[in-house]
Amino acid sequence: MAKKPSLGRQKIEIKRIEKEDSRQVCFSKRRAGAFKKASELCILCGVEIAIIVFTPAGKPSSIGHPSVDSVVNRYHYCNTPSFNLGSKNNFSNGTLRMNRLCELNQQCSELLNQVEAEKNRRIVINKAVKAGKGDRFFWAQEIGEFALNDLRDLKASMENLRAGVVKRADEILKV
Amino acid sequence: MAKKPSLGRQKIEIKRIEKEDSRQVCFSKRRAGAFKKASELCILCGVEIAIIVFTPAGKPSSIGHPSVDSVVNRYHYCNTPSFNLGSKNNFSNGTLRMNRLCELNQQCSELLNQVEAEKNRRIVINKAVKAGKGDRFFWAQEIGEFALNDLRDLKASMENLRAGVVKRADEILKV
DNA sequence: GCGACTATCTATAAGCA
DNA sequence: TTGCTTATAGATAGTCG
Numbered sequence: 001m002a003k004k005p006s007l008g009r010q011k012i013e014i015k016r017i018e019k020e021d022s023r024q025v026c027f028s029k030r031r032a033g034a035f036k037k038a039s040e041l042c043i044l045c046g047v048e049i050a051i052i053v054f055t056p057a058g059k060p061s062s063i064g065h066p067s068v069d070s071v072v073n074r075y076h077y078c079n080t081p082s083f084n085l086g087s088k089n090n091f092s093n094g095t096l097r098m099n100r101l102c103e104l105n106q107q108c109s110e111l112l113n114q115v116e117a118e119k120n121r122r123i124v125i126n127k128a129v130k131a132g133k134g135d136r137f138f139w140a141q142e143i144g145e146f147a148l149n150d151l152r153d154l155k156a157s158m159e160n161l162r163a164g165v166v167k168r169a170d171e172i173l174k175v
Numbered sequence: 176m177a178k179k180p181s182l183g184r185q186k187i188e189i190k191r192i193e194k195e196d197s198r199q200v201c202f203s204k205r206r207a208g209a210f211k212k213a214s215e216l217c218i219l220c221g222v223e224i225a226i227i228v229f230t231p232a233g234k235p236s237s238i239g240h241p242s243v244d245s246v247v248n249r250y251h252y253c254n255t256p257s258f259n260l261g262s263k264n265n266f267s268n269g270t271l272r273m274n275r276l277c278e279l280n281q282q283c284s285e286l287l288n289q290v291e292a293e294k295n296r297r298i299v300i301n302k303a304v305k306a307g308k309g310d311r312f313f314w315a316q317e318i319g320e321f322a323l324n325d326l327r328d329l330k331a332s333m334e335n336l337r338a339g340v341v342k343r344a345d346e347i348l349k350v
Numbered sequence: 351g352c353g354a355c356t357a358t359c360t361a362t363a364a365g366c367a
Numbered sequence: 368t369t370g371c372t373t374a375t376a377g378a379t380a381g382t383c384g
Contacts, residue, residue, distance in 0.1 A: 008357020009380045016221050026380080027220040028351075033378060034216060037209045037361095038226070045202040045231055046191050052250045053216070053224040060250050072247055075227045075235050183374020184363045201363080203368070208361060212378095 020056075027056055035063045048074065195231075202231055210238045223249065 017023040031053060038049050042065045050064035050071035062068045192198040206228060213224050217240045225239030225246035237243045 006356045006358095006382060007380085009359050009378080010357090011359060012219075012380070014215050014218050017219050022380090023220050024351080027216070027222065029379060030212065030216045030219070034209065034212045036378090037205065037212060038228075040189050041202070041205045041209060041228070043189050044187075044192050044205070045198050047202065047229050047231055049226065049228040051213070051224065051226050052246050053213075054222050054246075054249065056220055056222055062250065068250075071227050071229075072250075074229065075237065075243075181364065181366095181373040183372095184361080184376055185374095186376060187363070197363090200368090204362065211361090 024056055031055075031061065038063060039065070199231055206230075206236065213238060214240075 017026055034051060034053075038051050041047065042049050048065060048071050050062065050068045052060065052062045052068065054060055064071050192201055209226060209228075213226050216222065217224050223240060223246050225237065225243045227235065227237045227243065229235055239246050
């Protein structure tokens with residue numbers, strides 16, 4: 001009779017794969033997929049891109065157009081205020097520090113944007129909830145509470161982060 | 176008569192998209208896809224990864240875990256002959272600073288993940304609201320508004336954080 | 351670890367809001 | 368730019384060799 005050669009692709013949860021073999025296989029396949037995506041993005045949109053990844057075994061693996069180094073250099077260059085360029089040979093500490101601060105700033109900007117977007121979505125949902133007339137939504141209630149708890153944690157994390165930044169900045173200034 | 180709501184996804188050739196608008200849209204969507212893939216690879220396989228890409232407009236955009244810089248540094252370290260190790264002690268201050276900043280970067284990454292998780296939950300809630308069509312949802316409404324207030328606070332915190340980072344960065348540059 | 355294969359799952363092109 | 372929808376193209380989990 002008919003056999004089932006394969007169940008086909010199964011849905012998986014995005015969390016660490018515990019089985020080492022599976023993790024390794026997944027890594028190989030997805031790394032290839034990621035590199036391909038990068039390549040396509042590069043060709044389709046004519047942009048520069050670089051990916052650096054470390055295998056589970058800790059070996060570096062990378063791809064870049066025109067090259068990893070050129071992209072990384074351009075990245076550092078872009079994150080370095082132009083008036084620092086004259087003292088390029090002074091790169092040592094200040095510039096590295098600056099890069100990190102700039103990056104942090106950039107990430108925070110992105111977070112801000114996301115929060116803003118999320119806020120707007122909340123407004124929409126609120127309106128929907130008001131307009132709608134639901135019942136038998138116990139499960140939705142649970143979800144709502146989870147989300148709320150998460151937001152509390154998130155807020156706390158942000159506060160810690162801010163405190164850390166301020167403190168660190170103070171330390172730097174003392175030097 | 177029957178209309179054609181959409182032809183759905185069309186096959187495209189992997190070559191530079193000439194139409195500028197389309198190229199820009201494609202870039203935005205695929206960059207998001209690529210970043211997501213990187214994030215999944217990172218979580219599923221527990222590896223470090225960084226992507227640096229420049230928008231068609233030339234602006235740098237990046238993602239990295241634990242941070243772009245830490246991955247780039249590790250990459251350089253791996254590609255750097257050991258004779259650089261001798262001057263380790265020269266990094267005394269810088270290294271401590273770097274570690275601290277890396278921690279902050281990591282916190283930022285985690286926050287990003289949390290925001291992402293929140294976004295996903297929102298989608299679930301949204302669908303739930305759409306799917307159901309009952310009434311008396313006042314509790315959900317409260318939750319929604321509470322969350323909204325939290326988001327406002329969160330946004331304010333982030334703005335302060337960013338302002339602090341920018342200010343400190345400026346001060347450092349003056350030195 | 352590397353391909354091959356299949357059945358699914360996921361990403362996304364196109365068009366519009 | 369970002370979101371949403373539809374319908375399809377592309378990626379990949381599970382399995383075998």
